[in-house]
Amino acid sequence: MRPLHFPYTMCSRKLTFFALVLLISLAFPTSSCTEKEKESLLHFLSGLSSDGGLAASWKQNGADCCEWEGVTCGEDGAVTDVSLALKGLEGRITPSLGNLDGLLRLNLSHNSLSGGLPLELVSSDSIIVLDVSFNRLGGDMQELPSSTPSRPLQVLNISSNLFTGRFPSSTTWEVMDNLVVLNASNNSFTGQIPDNFCSSSSLLAVVELCYNQFTGIIPPGLGNCSMLRVLKAGHNNLRGTLPTELFDASLLEYLSLPSNVLDGVLDGAQIVKLSNLVTLDLGGNNFSGKIPDSIGELERLEELHLDYNNISGELPSALSNCTNLVTINFKSNNLSGELSKVNFSTLPRLKTLDVLYNNFNGRVPESLYTCSNLTALRLSGNNLHGQLSPRIGNLKHLTFLSLAINSFTNITNALHILQRCTNLNTLLMGSSFRGELMPEDDFIDGFENLQVLSLNDCSLLGKIPLWISKLAKLEMLILSENQPPDQFQPGSKT
Numbered sequence: 001m002r003p004l005h006f007p008y009t010m011c012s013r014k015l016t017f018f019a020l021v022l023l024i025s026l027a028f029p030t031s032s033c034t035e036k037e038k039e040s041l042l043h044f045l046s047g048l049s050s051d052g053g054l055a056a057s058w059k060q061n062g063a064d065c066c067e068w069e070g071v072t073c074g075e076d077g078a079v080t081d082v083s084l085a086l087k088g089l090e091g092r093i094t095p096s097l098g099n100l101d102g103l104l105r106l107n108l109s110h111n112s113l114s115g116g117l118p119l120e121l122v123s124s125d126s127i128i129v130l131d132v133s134f135n136r137l138g139g140d141m142q143e144l145p146s147s148t149p150s151r152p153l154q155v156l157n158i159s160s161n162l163f164t165g166r167f168p169s170s171t172t173w174e175v176m177d178n179l180v181v182l183n184a185s186n187n188s189f190t191g192q193i194p195d196n197f198c199s200s201s202s203l204l205a206v207v208e209l210c211y212n213q214f215t216g217i218i219p220p221g222l223g224n225c226s227m228l229r230v231l232k233a234g235h236n237n238l239r240g241t242l243p244t245e246l247f248d249a250s251l252l253e254y255l256s257l258p259s260n261v262l263d264g265v266l267d268g269a270q271i272v273k274l275s276n277l278v279t280l281d282l283g284g285n286n287f288s289g290k291i292p293d294s295i296g297e298l299e300r301l302e303e304l305h306l307d308y309n310n311i312s313g314e315l316p317s318a319l320s321n322c323t324n325l326v327t328i329n330f331k332s333n334n335l336s337g338e339l340s341k342v343n344f345s346t347l348p349r350l351k352t353l354d355v356l357y358n359n360f361n362g363r364v365p366e367s368l369y370t371c372s373n374l375t376a377l378r379l380s381g382n383n384l385h386g387q388l389s390p391r392i393g394n395l396k397h398l399t400f401l402s403l404a405i406n407s408f409t410n411i412t413n414a415l416h417i418l419q420r421c422t423n424l425n426t427l428l429m430g431s432s433f434r435g436e437l438m439p440e441d442d443f444i445d446g447f448e449n450l451q452v453l454s455l456n457d458c459s460l461l462g463k464i465p466l467w468i469s470k471l472a473k474l475e476m477l478i479l480s481e482n483q484p485p486d487q488f489q490p491g492s493k494t
């Protein structure tokens with residue numbers, strides 16, 4: 001057996017060797033990184049004032065730039081990816097990267113790069129993904145001339161930088177007719193949101209412009225963005241009403257425009273056209289009128305933020321039809337009527353209900369206690385009355401509860417019931433339960449996770465109870481503006 005086997009093994013070894021050579025030459029083709037590409041990359045390096053050890057690393061990896069840290073080449077050996085996020089880079093971005101003819105993706109995010117963003121990169125005729133987010137790039141974004149041919153760029157993330165000046169508004173977006181994602185959030189851009197984002201491109205799916213200084217109206221032209229799924233432009237100075245054209249963008253899932261000066265009413269006939277909405281955030285504006293009944297047709301809705309507006313009227317009972325709701329934030333409006341207009345039993349996913357500072361009256365609806373995932377419930381600043389239902393003890397995930405500034409009664413009952421909500425860390429009950437007697441010690445136990453307790457301004461009678469001293473995690477206790485005990489108790493430490 002042995003002599004026969006020997007030559008076979010030799011032969012197989014030879015084959016393996018040739019296969020290896022073949023593999024190596026395939027993986028690193030002779031047409032590796034060109035001299036021009038190498039120069040472009042080294043020129044980029046020379047523009048940096050601090051390279052986080054990149055120069056040393058590239059030197060160590062030899063002459064073929066396809067081997068360099070953060071550089072990837074395609075099958076033909078051309079540099080396709082430069083991925084240098086989170087490398088501690090400082091200094092300027094040289095236009096030389098624009099000379100990498102086959103570059104598809106450039107990621108320089110999360111560095112400390114400063115200076116401008118070279119137009120050669122934005123208007124490159126190869127780059128499809130450009131991410132320079134989280135740097136200190138500044139200056140104006142130059143407008144691309146109309147003579148520029150169609151650009152391949154699909155993803156442009158220039159968010160969290162120091163860009164200033166008027167946002168490109170004319171030819172740039174006509175030339176970038178392959179753009180799918182634009183994120184320019186968290187800069188200092190001024191001027192209007194372009195009306196022509198989708199005049200030649202209807203591929204645009206994500207537009208994020210939050211935390212800038214945009215002025216003017218929400219442009220009607222956005223309605224032509226038939227692929228738009230995400231529109232976020234909160235924390236700007238946008239004014240006026242939501243244009244009816246916007247509701248033609250029927251694929252919208254996230255419409256988020258908080259902290260602007262928008263006004264007008266929520267048009268029920270229009271809002272139903274956005275049947276894919278998952279998040280609607282119009283908080284911190286000047287919207288008025290009622291919440292339309294048709295909101296009930298937004299079946300996918302999970303987040304509804306209408307806080308800090310001037311919305312009035314009763315809650316539409318159709319809200320019970322938004323069965324995927326997780327967050328309802330109506331704080332600081334002028335809503336009235338009973339909360340029981342909504343059947344909360346149909347909202348099993350509800351985690352947050354905030355109706356602070358409205359004009360709701362009546363009792364806490366029993367149906368609310370079926371929302372077993374509720375973690376934060378703020379009912380303060382209304383005209384609610386009655387005693388707490390024992391069923392609130394079912395809310396095992398409740399960590400935040402505010403009943404303050406209402407007309408609830410029977411604090412003994414409330415504390416007795418709430419001790420069953422073992423996860424409670426904040427309990428605010430000030431300015432309610434007025435003129436009642438502070439409950440006796442032996443009635444109360446539990447509240448082991450309580451960190452904040454307020455019982456101020458209740459005109460409570462009696463002594464500060466001993467059970468409060470047993471709250472090991474308590475960080476804040478507010479008991480001001482209650483009735484003093486009718487006689488001083490010597491020796492009392494509480």
Ligand SMILES: *[C@@H]1O[C@H](CO)[C@@H](O)[C@H](O)[C@H]1NC(C)=O
Pocket residue numbers: 085086107108109110129131155
């Ligand atoms: C760029 O790199 C960062 C950090 O690794 C990553 O979070 C980000 O998603 C990348 N950008 C793109 C467009 O892939």
Ligand SMILES: *[C@@H]1O[C@H](CO)[C@@H](O)[C@H](O)[C@H]1NC(C)=O
Pocket residue numbers: 109110131133134155156157181183
């Ligand atoms: C920049 O935006 C793109 C597209 O949304 C995204 O994939 C990428 O992760 C973002 N970059 C960072 C650092 O978040």
Ligand SMILES: *[C@@H]1O[C@H](CO)[C@@H](O)[C@H](O)[C@H]1NC(C)=O
Pocket residue numbers: 133134157159160183184185186206208
């Ligand atoms: C857009 O940029 C902001 C700020 O840098 C960031 O928080 C957000 O996640 C980005 N969005 C996408 C889709 O990358």
Ligand SMILES: *[C@@H]1O[C@H](CO)[C@@H](O)[C@H](O)[C@H]1NC(C)=O
Pocket residue numbers: 134135160161186211
């Ligand atoms: C805005 O950008 C700064 C600087 O990059 C960053 O520290 C901050 O977290 C960003 N804010 C948001 C809301 O993304």
Ligand SMILES: *[C@@H]1O[C@H](CO)[C@@H](O)[C@H](O)[C@H]1NC(C)=O
Pocket residue numbers: 195196198199220221222224
């Ligand atoms: C939107 O599309 C309509 C119809 O195609 C067109 O008349 C209008 O000019 C477009 N608006 C913008 C701002 O591109």
Ligand SMILES: *[C@@H]1O[C@H](CO)[C@@H](O)[C@H](O)[C@H]1NC(C)=O
Pocket residue numbers: 261263286288
């Ligand atoms: C809000 O709208 C009301 C009219 O409904 C107007 O009187 C008021 O000036 C607006 N407030 C702001 C800050 O624009």
Ligand SMILES: *[C@@H]1O[C@H](CO)[C@@H](O)[C@H](O)[C@H]1NC(C)=O
Pocket residue numbers: 293294296297318321
């Ligand atoms: C809510 O749903 C019920 C039952 O599916 C239906 O009868 C009612 O018309 C809906 N209301 C609205 C406003 O969508």
Ligand SMILES: *[C@@H]1O[C@H](CO)[C@@H](O)[C@H](O)[C@H]1NC(C)=O
Pocket residue numbers: 286288289310312
């Ligand atoms: C709130 O809206 C009402 C109309 O519903 C209007 O009369 C009032 O001026 C508005 N208040 C503010 C502060 O904008």
Ligand SMILES: *[C@@H]1O[C@H](CO)[C@@H](O)[C@H](O)[C@H]1NC(C)=O
Pocket residue numbers: 310312313334336
């Ligand atoms: C709130 O609405 C009531 C009517 O329901 C109205 O009388 C009152 O002026 C409104 N308050 C504000 C601040 O708009």
Ligand SMILES: *[C@@H]1O[C@H](CO)[C@@H](O)[C@H](O)[C@H]1NC(C)=O
Pocket residue numbers: 343345346367
């Ligand atoms: C509220 O919804 C629950 C669950 O769908 C249902 O069983 C109950 O009858 C409803 N209550 C009212 C008052 O409509």
Ligand SMILES: *[C@@H]1O[C@H](CO)[C@@H](O)[C@H](O)[C@H]1NC(C)=O
Pocket residue numbers: 348349350373
């Ligand atoms: C309640 O929350 C848990 C944990 O987050 C989740 O698994 C569950 O699906 C939620 N229940 C409902 C009805 O959404």
Ligand SMILES: *[C@@H]1O[C@H](CO)[C@@H](O)[C@H](O)[C@H]1NC(C)=O
Pocket residue numbers: 410412413414416
């Ligand atoms: C207040 O609650 C306690 C404890 O649940 C109960 O015994 C008492 O009858 C209640 N008082 C009134 C006036 O309902």
